[in-house]
Amino acid sequence: xxxxxxxxxxxxxxxxxxxxxxxxxxxxxYKYFSDDAPTRYVETTKQVRMAxxxxxxxxxxxxxxxxxxxxxxxxxxxxxxxxxxxxxNTGDNALFKTVEDVELPNFVGMNIEIIKQNPDYKFNxxxxxxxxxxxxxGVGVVYDQTPVPPLMIKKTSNVTLKVSKGPxxxxxxxxxxxxxxxxxxxxxxxxxAVRVDLKPNEGVGPNEAYMTSPASGEKRRAGEVVTLxxxxxxxxxxxxxxxxxxxxxxxxxxxxxxxxxxxxMGEITEEENDAPIGTIIAQELVxxxxxxxxxxxxxxxxxxxxxxxxxxxxxxxxxxxGKTTYTHHGTLNDNEIYREQIxxxxxxxSVVVKSSGGGVLKVFVxxxxxxxxxxxxxxxxxxxxxxxSSSFVMNxxxxxxxxxxxxxxxxxxxAKAGVKVSPAGDGSEPEILSGERWVPQxxxxxxxxxxxxxxxxAAKPNATQVEVDSATSVLNAAIGVFVPQIQTKP
Numbered sequence: 001x002x003x004x005x006x007x008x009x010x011x012x013x014x015x016x017x018x019x020x021x022x023x024x025x026x027x028x029x030y031k032y033f034s035d036d037a038p039t040r041y042v043e044t045t046k047q048v049r050m051a052x053x054x055x056x057x058x059x060x061x062x063x064x065x066x067x068x069x070x071x072x073x074x075x076x077x078x079x080x081x082x083x084x085x086x087x088x089n090t091g092d093n094a095l096f097k098t099v100e101d102v103e104l105p106n107f108v109g110m111n112i113e114i115i116k117q118n119p120d121y122k123f124n125x126x127x128x129x130x131x132x133x134x135x136x137x138g139v140g141v142v143y144d145q146t147p148v149p150p151l152m153i154k155k156t157s158n159v160t161l162k163v164s165k166g167p168x169x170x171x172x173x174x175x176x177x178x179x180x181x182x183x184x185x186x187x188x189x190x191x192x193a194v195r196v197d198l199k200p201n202e203g204v205g206p207n208e209a210y211m212t213s214p215a216s217g218e219k220r221r222a223g224e225v226v227t228l229x230x231x232x233x234x235x236x237x238x239x240x241x242x243x244x245x246x247x248x249x250x251x252x253x254x255x256x257x258x259x260x261x262x263x264x265m266g267e268i269t270e271e272e273n274d275a276p277i278g279t280i281i282a283q284e285l286v287x288x289x290x291x292x293x294x295x296x297x298x299x300x301x302x303x304x305x306x307x308x309x310x311x312x313x314x315x316x317x318x319x320x321x322g323k324t325t326y327t328h329h330g331t332l333n334d335n336e337i338y339r340e341q342i343x344x345x346x347x348x349x350s351v352v353v354k355s356s357g358g359g360v361l362k363v364f365v366x367x368x369x370x371x372x373x374x375x376x377x378x379x380x381x382x383x384x385x386x387x388x389s390s391s392f393v394m395n396x397x398x399x400x401x402x403x404x405x406x407x408x409x410x411x412x413x414x415a416k417a418g419v420k421v422s423p424a425g426d427g428s429e430p431e432i433l434s435g436e437r438w439v440p441q442x443x444x445x446x447x448x449x450x451x452x453x454x455x456x457x458a459a460k461p462n463a464t465q466v467e468v469d470s471a472t473s474v475l476n477a478a479i480g481v482f483v484p485q486i487q488t489k490p
Contacts, residue, residue, distance in 0.1 A: 104149040104159070107142045112163045115142070123159040131168035131222065139166040152339050167221040174216040175209040180230050183209035184260055191222030193252075196259045198293055201231040232262075232293060245287035246280045246299055254280055258297060266296030273302035274357065305356030308377040312361060313350045315403050316342055317392035320366045331362045348403065353377075365392065400465045405458050405472040412451045412479050416444065419486055427489050434489050443485045450478035 107115055115121060137143050144162040147153065170190045175183040180196070187194045204210045213227040214220060241261050246254045255265050266284070273281050284298040285291065320326040329339035332353055342365075353361060355377050363371040372386035395401045420432050425440040432438050457463050457471040 100155045101152050102155045104147060104151045104153050106149045107145050107159075107161055110142050112140050112142060112161065115161070122155045123157055126158060126160045127163055128160060129163045129165045132164035132166065134164075137164045139164060150338075151336065167223075169219050170222050172212055172214055172216050172218050172220060172226060175212055175228065176216075177204055178209050180207050180209065180228075180262075181260065183228055183230075184256075187212070187226055187228060188256070192220070192224060192226040194256070194259050195225050195227045195264075196262060197227050197229050198232040198262060199229055201229070204231050206231060230262075240290050241293055241295075243283075243285045243287055243289045243291055243295075243297060246283045246297065249280050250278050251280065251299075251301060254299065262293040263291070264294065264296050266298035269298070269300045270303040271300055272305055274305060275302040277302055277304040305378065307354050307356045308380065309352055309354045310375060310377060310380060310382060311350060311352050312373060312375075312382055313348060313407075314363060314371050315389070315394065315401070316347050316349050317365060317370070317389070317394050318396050319393045320368070323366075326366045328363070328365050330364065333359050334362075395465075400463060400468060402458055402463075402468050405454060405468050405475075408472050408475045408479070409451065409454050409458060412447060412454070412475055412482075415479050415483055416447060416451075419444070427487060432489050437486050437488050439482065439485045439487070443482050447478045447482040450475045 105121075112127060116125070132143060134143070141164050142161045143164050146160040168191065170192065172192070173186055173190055175186060178186065184194050184196070201210045208231055209228055210231060211229045213229070220226070241263065243263065244257050244261050246257065249257065251265070251268070258264055271281065273279075275281055279302045280299045281302050282300040285295070316328060317326075318324065325341065325343045327339065328342045328349065330337055330351055332355065337353065338351060349363075351361075353359065353375065355375075357377060359375045359377060361371075361373040361375055362369060363373075368388070368391075369386065370388055370392070371384060374383045374385050375381070418437060420429075420436055420438045421441050421444045422429055422432060422438045423441045425442070427438045454471045454475040457467050460467070
């Protein structure tokens with residue numbers, strides 16, 4: 001332990017410790033003398049660093065890459081320009097081509113081959129061939145189409161045509177020995193209508209079939225009536241059956257049920273009714289009544305409701321969405337019934353609708369609801385339930401429109417025409433005769449006050465649109481209060 005090799009002072013040792021804290025990779029060595037090797041001096045400290053390789057020189061191909069990318073970009077731009085030109089300048093381009101609206105023809109009654117050969121018809125036809133027993137419709141003739149005209153559609157729209165294949169010919173099957181129900185089911189399955197004739201025959205059992213007319217094996221059109229002969233009982237005696245319920249059935253369905261129960265259809269009476277046309281609404285013999293075989297059952301069938309025509313008048317806007325040319329159409333019970341183009345409004349439109357019962361008429365401009373009317377065709381009543389005219393420009397700038405006011409005045413005059421006044425309010429006055437209509441005096445006074453005010457505004461040369469609209473609203477409200485108070489004296 002040579003003292004000369006030790007730290008000579010504490011400060012020297014502390015200094016080296018601080019250096020180690022700052023750089024842990026430092027190494028401390030000391031001068032010493034070695035007898036085994038030549039004398040040499042070693043540095044007290046040396047800094048240890050990690051060796052790093054020199055960066056490899058970059059390859060010189062940046063210029064070549066830049067030129068290649070520039071060429072690709074230019075080629076893409078040229079290709080895009082050509083594509084855009086073809087899209088917008090090729091007349092047959094389906095993406096941007098405008099398809100013309102045309103009026104849908106009525107193809108019913110036309111021969112399908114003539115339709116196909118007509119170059120004016122560009123529709124996509126779907127032809128459905130079906131058997132048809134109507135003698136008036138020849139083979140190859142269209143008897144139904146979807147959609148149904150009158151209608152404006154695209155020139156290339158899909159149109160389905162049902163074409164007659166003529167009557168279907170079937171062979172009458174053998175029925176001998178079959179029970180009545182089995183024989184009827186077999187004949188109906190072949191498409192024939194069945195009429196049962198009960199005649200005794202000893203060759204078969206009770207309630208069994210023994211022949212048909214026309215005979216089995218013969219060919220007949222589907223839908224023709226085939227008479228089925230049934231042996232009613234072993235002794236040929238009269239049997240009884242129960243009357244089935246027929247109400248709600250169609251005539252065709254009722255005939256089948258009656259035949260299956262050894263009965264037949266009697267007299268048929270038609271009446272107006274909400275039920276579909278041809279539906280049985282009453283029968284003379286009540287269900288479950290026991291009657292003799294072969295009894296005829298009289299029925300009453302619906303002939304539907306008598307349709308009534310009503311005219312509806314309304315005003316169209318001056319412009320819609322800033323356009324004075326626009327499309328206007330109407331629907332009845334959500335089925336489109338007309339469509340037209342309006343130019344340079346405003347104009348008063350008139351449409352005649354025909355139906356029975358109730359209906360909803362909607363009027364649209366550019367697809368937006370303008371008016372909605374509820375119509376009672378049987379009573380001839382038309383009620384405006386929605387009016388969106390305030391959402392549109394109804395008149396040219398600077399004009400005052402009195403059309404609705406004049407119409408309201410006419411409605412008020414019609415409402416009070418022939419209606420007598422009851423000062424007592426109960427119609428007890430002797431001058432009000434039986435069957436005459438009357439209203440309480442207060443109701444008539446209120447209507448006449450609103451009517452006179454409306455007439456004054458209508459006659460006022462410088463009336464404003466606000467005054468006109470206000471008078472119209474007040475008068476329509478007065479009519480709405482007046483009409484429900486009209487009563488008829490017993």
